[in-house]
Amino acid sequence: QVRLVESGGGLVQAGDSLRLSCTASGHTFNNYAMAWFRQPPGKEREFVAAIRGSAGTTFYSPSVEGRFTISRDSAKSMVYLQMNSLKPEDTAVYYCALRPMDVGFGSVSYDYWGQGTQVTVSA
Numbered sequence: 001q002v003r004l005v006e007s008g009g010g011l012v013q014a015g016d017s018l019r020l021s022c023t024a025s026g027h028t029f030n031n032y033a034m035a036w037f038r039q040p041p042g043k044e045r046e047f048v049a050a051i052r053g054s055a056g057t058t059f060y061s062p063s064v065e066g067r068f069t070i071s072r073d074s075a076k077s078m079v080y081l082q083m084n085s086l087k088p089e090d091t092a093v094y095y096c097a098l099r100p101m102d103v104g105f106g107s108v109s110y111d112y113w114g115q116g117t118q119v120t121v122s123a
Helices: none
Strands: 003-007 010-013 018-025 033-039 046-051 058-060 068-073 078-083 092-099 117-122
Touching: 003 092, 018 033, 018 092, 018 117, 033 068, 033 078, 046 068, 046 078, 058 068
Parallel strands: 010 117
Antiparallel strands: 003 018, 018 078, 033 046, 033 092, 046 058, 068 078, 092 117
């Protein structure tokens, strides 16, 4: 059974940084994409960033590009999201997702999800 577990969320002030981590276990996929999505209060889940399994190519939402960095350690089945220059509008529950094929940009593209970790950015 595939399981994803996020960690690293918390309460920070605007301009601060946070690093989210996600560990994937229980799978035997050789080439898979991983992504981060977020769901702000009262809004739908939205794409944040994704990374390919093979070349490690990364993709970002325009709202976070230049501030957030996605990376992965395939040997450990982990993916990270370094978030710098955080803004109050980054406040959301952040979810890690896995897709056993190339990256997708919609939440429906991903088969496996973590439980989410709360990130709150105060002004």
